[in-house]
Amino acid sequence: MTTEILKNIARFILLVLMQVLLVQNINLTTYVILLPYVLLIIMLPFETPKLVVLFTAFALGASIDYFYDSSGLHASACTIMGFARYYVLKYIAPREGYDAGVQPTIEDMGLAWFLRYAGTLIIIHHFFLFYLEVFRFSEFFRTLLRVMLSSVGTFGLIYLIQFLFFTKRVRT
């Protein structure tokens, strides 16, 4: 259990640093904003209590806020995402529920499941993030476009990271 906690704390720090030092400087267009730090919430073990998920999400969002100077924006979006995770997991659970010792990765759960799971969470996160940032409905469709494109971008990057760092097949 403690190793899990330590692993996740390490992931927390690494993902925040990666986001803040590397990904922040990738300027594709204003429509595609990459936010792979949400991978932390996605990869929390299935068994994590929902309150822990909630607080972890809040802490993650707040950390990013400090670096981005956005004062509560990411914290809010991440908290919503953390809240939704519980319900999403319940909704798309396989018939027998989740096996013990299985991780929410592509390797363990398959791409289709991961697409539904992570994709939904990412879209929820980005949706609330971008609309809160704009804070008005006048740019509704432009923001919607941003949400869609950024979600695709973030998912792509997360897929890449999963493939590079969390695939056991490569190591053997």
Place this chain on the structure above:
Amino acid sequence: MKSLFAFVIKYNFIFVFFFLQIICAWLMVHHQGFQGSHVLNSSNMAVANVYRTAANTKEYFSLKQENDRLGNENAMLRNFLKTNYTILPLKQFVKNDTLYKQQYSYISAKAVNSSVNKRRNFLTLNIGSEQGVKQDMAVMTTDGIVGIVTNVSANFSSVMSVLHKDVRVNCQLKKDGSYGPLVWDGKDYRYCLLTDIPTHAKIKAGDTVITSELSGIFPEGIMVGTIESYERRQNESFYTARVKLSANLKKVNHVYVINNRFKTERDSLEAQTQKQIDD
């Protein structure tokens, strides 16, 4: 009361969620830019340190470029050091002669050496080829003509003064344009002789003498002096006038060297024509 607590505990997930959202909303509302929120104050040190470390690391990638740039800037700034300069009032301004479309540029200089008591008198100026002085350039002061550049080194030049046996400057009477060569008889440094004035010219004492364009060296219209007296010598059909020079060649200090930009072109053309005539 108890049932309220039970309610809250049962739905703790949702309540905690809303509680966190309220904190986030408070953070967003209190976003003040410069002051920020008190909550963020102490943590900003950590954030700043992370950014600072990252920036220090990134700096190493552009070290060579930065070094080159700083080296160039140093060289440029060294050029401005006062110790590199001797005080040289070098001013150049351009006069456009619209009549002939010639361009004259004037270089300011000082005479460091001059003589008036020899038969061949010279001046030395404190500018040379590096300041743009070339042979056969005209030299004048604000008062009048001085001479012609004869030798040039990098930073100095020699000028044949008008008080020189071999110097002939073509001058004209201002009032009617009758022209003739100005020569020096070697007697008085204040007077030169203007010869070959046609007798039909209405010459009078006090008439102004200026340079004519036929000199090829001086621009037209530069003050030379005034007619002191004139006479018609024996067996000559011309007047010879004594011109009091307007410039005091004993006290030459500040001079101008005149650059006639079209001179080389004109000289080569005249030489060509001369050659054709001779053939």
